[in-house]
Amino acid sequence: MAGTYNEVLVFFSLLVAVLASYTALDMAGRVATTEGAAARWWLAGGALAMGLGIWSMHFVGMLAFNLPIPLGYDLFITLYSMAMAIASSAFALWLVSRPELPTRLLLLGAVLMGAGIALMHYTGMNALRMQPGIDYDPWWFGASVLIAIGASGAALWIAFQLRRGHRRHGLRLLAASVMGVAITGMHYTGMAAARFPEGSWCGAAREGGVPADWLAILVVVVTVAIMGIALIVSVLDRQMHLRTHQLANSLAQANEELMQAALHDPLTRLPNRVLLQDRIEQAIEKAHRKQERFAVMFMDLDGFKRINDAFGHQAGDALLAEVAGRVRALLRSQDTLSRLGGDEFVLVVPTTDPEDAAVIAQRIIDSLVAPIHVQGVELQVTASIGIAVYPSDGRRERDLMAHADAAMYHTKDNGRNGYTFFAPSMNVSAHKQLKVLTDLRRAIERNELVLHYQPKFAAPDYHLAGVEALLRWQHPELGLLSPASFIPLAERSGLIIALGEWVLEEACRQMRAWQDEGRAVPSVAVNLSPLQFSSPTLVGMVRDVLVRHRLEASCLTLEITETTAMRDAETSLDILDQLTLMGVHIAIDDFGTGYSSLLYLKRLPATELKIDRAFIRELESNPEDAAIVASIVALGKTLNLRVVAEGVETAGQREHLRRLGCDVYQGYLLGRPVEAGQLARTPLDAMPLQAVG
Known part of the structure; x- marks a missing residue:
């Protein structure tokens, strides 16, 4: 007997095959990117959705086939063929979720999965219970099995390659279309292998089988619903994971920025007082353990307040940033440069000899000799540095900082623009000030x-x-x-x-x-x-x-x-x-x-x-001061001040001022x-x- 095909159902079977392939690729990604119980649940749900999709495509393709006799399907054999499709899908998802997919394992998987799909197809054909039985052309039969194996191999390779492609939706859709055509081709090749002798009749249609029309509606509705639900759940879960991942990244970045802000000076990006204290305590622990020494150097800029007052905070900030950059360029990776605030900086320098700290201090002083250009103005600052050495000048962070600070003020009191090592006598002055x-x-x-x-x-x-x-x-x-x-x-x-x-x-x-x-x-x-x-x-x-x-x-x-x-x-x-x-x-x-x-x-x-008063003091003897005072008085008069x-x-000063007005x-x-x-x-x-x- 010659059979015919319903073109609408043939086209629909192709759509179901593409949808089933897309579901398979998506589920492969979900199984591969989850762990533990979640992975097992995705494997079970994915196998069900994918298996039902492949089986549905096969069954819709069979429903598209018509013979000049009534057709029906044995329910038990039909369900058995569906179970084979689900089992094959579970094996495929498990295989592509492995960390590696070598060629040997890929070929073995293709053979097993292809055999499972072919077995599902021919078991489904057997659900017709044709009398006499269906004859199969061996060449077409063999071709259908080879196509099933080839399609399975291609499906496994594509699924493995795309399993972590979160945003490759276009590529995944193209791959699903190729897989759908291959699976559909296997089915219709298998149908072409079938030979129905004249006078055959359908045993399932006569002996309580399920009517084809009713079964077609049930299969299509249930299968599409299951695959649709699976895809929706997968997409929603993927979006949730992506947003969770983005949120985790944002939180990690925000936490890093907060840590940076909490431990670093916002102007120079140098460690602040909190981080400096931790660095000194670590240096103390290391030096004590290894019997080493290190120096704490307290640096204050000379003349910074005058520049800040005269040119404004923006110029002062630019000056501090430039000074920090110059000093940082002189240091090694194991050295720490910190800004406490204002124009105060602290260096922690590992040293084997106090002379090493002196060399670094002199380099810093020399680096500030060159003028600093800020906002078109040439500025000049110097540095006063005090040095305290562990353990001779203190064994605690607080003592080292206090002694370096005292040494720095001693430098300022002795002309600035230099460095001084701490001496116990400096504590007397520091304690007096305190x-x-x-x-x-x-x-x-x-x-x-x-x-x-x-x-x-x-x-x-x-x-x-x-x-x-x-x-x-x-x-x-x-x-x-x-x-x-x-x-x-x-x-x-x-x-x-x-x-x-x-x-x-x-x-x-x-x-x-x-x-x-x-x-x-x-x-x-x-x-x-x-x-x-x-x-x-x-x-x-x-x-x-x-x-x-x-x-x-x-x-x-x-x-x-x-x-x-x-x-x-x-x-x-x-x-x-x-x-x-x-x-x-x-x-x-x-x-x-x-x-x-x-x-x-x-x-x-x-x-x-x-x-x-500095201009009044030498008003009578210094022509320059006299000229300045005269200019100020004239300016005041002009501005109505x-x-x-x-x-x-002195009376002479008063008289001179009186004449100026x-x-x-x-x-x-x-x-x-x-x-x-x-x-x-x-x-x-x-x-x-x-x-x-």
């Missing part, structure tokens, strides 16, 4: 701080124009201390802000007291440190102090240095504008010693320019700083006459 700083922290609560007030007199009649509040410390053991003995320590420790707040509070309190007593003190001037001026709470604190003491804002003059005002000109302008809107007067102190831009200077809302000369100590005079000639009580007991209207003499 004691002074400790006492200073308690000075406010113990009421040991006092203000002295120096009067300022205005030309031409030398009437009292105001007073300047000057801080003194009545130390219980050391006596009355001037600011020079403790203000630098306060600035380095950050205590200067608390001292500045106390000075402002006390000056305004005293001003209120003078007003309540009827004393005609026009105003009080208070100096602001650079750190205090940059504090975000400054404007609010000034406002609160004035309200608390019921003072007009015009009674208060705040003095800032020229370098402080120019350090960050735009920010300074904003702060000064807020203060002047309140009514507070602004004076530019130490004018002429810093670096000013006339463009910004004319925008500063200042009312006074104070000529630094009151010009104040400080440090006036100076507005206000301050100095020992006219009045020394005194306590508030002494100033209050002096007849204020008589002071100018006595001062003028």
Whole structure:
């Protein structure tokens, strides 16, 4: 009997074969990339989906075949052929999930899988239970088996190659199409081998077999559903794994960045204080174990503050980065260079002899001889270095750091731009400074701080124009201390802000007291440190102090240095504008010693320019100083600013300033700083006459 084919079902069988192949490739990737119980579950689910797909293709292909007799299928034999397809698929997935797939194993797998598919096909054909039985052409039969083996080999090789291709969807679809055509070709070659004798009849159709039409619908729906669900689950699982992997990578990168930020200086990318401490402790442990030595070198840049104040923080940061780069270029891989903050650097250098540390220190000093160009400006810094050697100068990290720091300050005290090895005698000075700083922290609560007030007199009649509040410390053991003995320590420790707040509070309190007593003190001037001026709470604190003491804002003059005002000109302008809107007067102190831009200077809302005492000291004998003072006075007049000369100590200086047109005079000639009580007991209207003499 001659058979015919339903073209729609033939085409559909090809689609099922391609879908089954794509599912097989995807499942191979899932099995290969998972471990343990998950891999076993994917193997079982993949074998079921893949096996059902291959079997479904075969069965749809058989349903596409029509004979001029009724056809049916034996349910048991049909299920048995399906089990063979699932078993073959499980073997294939297991095989391609191996770490390696050598040629010998590939050929063996192709033979076994091809035999399994051929057995599934011919078992499925036997489900018709044809009477008499089907005859098979041996050539076509052999060709179908060879095609099954060849298709299986190709499928195994392609699946092994693409199993980890997470994003090769186009290549996987092309491979699935090739595999689908091969599997379909095997099926229809096998069908071509079948010979149905005349008068044959289908035993399954007569004896309770499953009708072909009903079975076709069931097979197609169930198979497509199972393969679709498997693919959807696989895709979703793959996406979840990809996102989990991306999240893990992002978390690892974020953790690395956090560790980098936590242990390194953000400007120079050098180890910070935390990492430095760990490196020194590791060096101590290693040196103790191997009986070795190493040096801790504390380095501070000379003149950095002046550059930072004059050119701004951006120039200062660029300078620090360049210095760090130059020093780092001199070091070996086992050396550690760290930045503690500001212009302080620390080196940890393994050494067999202290002279090695001296050589490195000298190289660093020499490397900074060449000028540094920043923002079009040529800058020059030097370095002061202190060296402490383990174990002779300390066996603990804290001791080594403290001794290297003490040695560095000894270098600064002896002219800077050099290095000094620690000596025990340096501890005496360091301990003295530490004691002074400790006492200073308690000075406010113990009421040991006092203000002295120096009067300022205005030309031409030398009437009292105001007073300047000057801080003194009545130390219980050391006596009355001037600011020079403790203000630098306060600035380095950050205590200067608390001292500045106390000075402002006390000056305004005293001003209120003078007003309540009827004393005609026009105003009080208070100096602001650079750190205090940059504090975000400054404007609010000034406002609160004035309200608390019921003072007009015009009674208060705040003095800032020229370098402080120019350090960050735009920010300074904003702060000064807020203060002047309140009514507070602004004076530019130490004018002429810093670096000013006339463009910004004319925008500063200042009312006074104070000529630094360094220019007044040799005013009578030094023509250059005289010319500078004359220029400052002229500039002040041009900008409508009151010009104040400080440090006036001789009648000649006063007379010279008078001829130049100076507005206000301050100095020992006219009045020394005194306590508030002494100033209050002096007849204020008589002071100018006595001062003028």
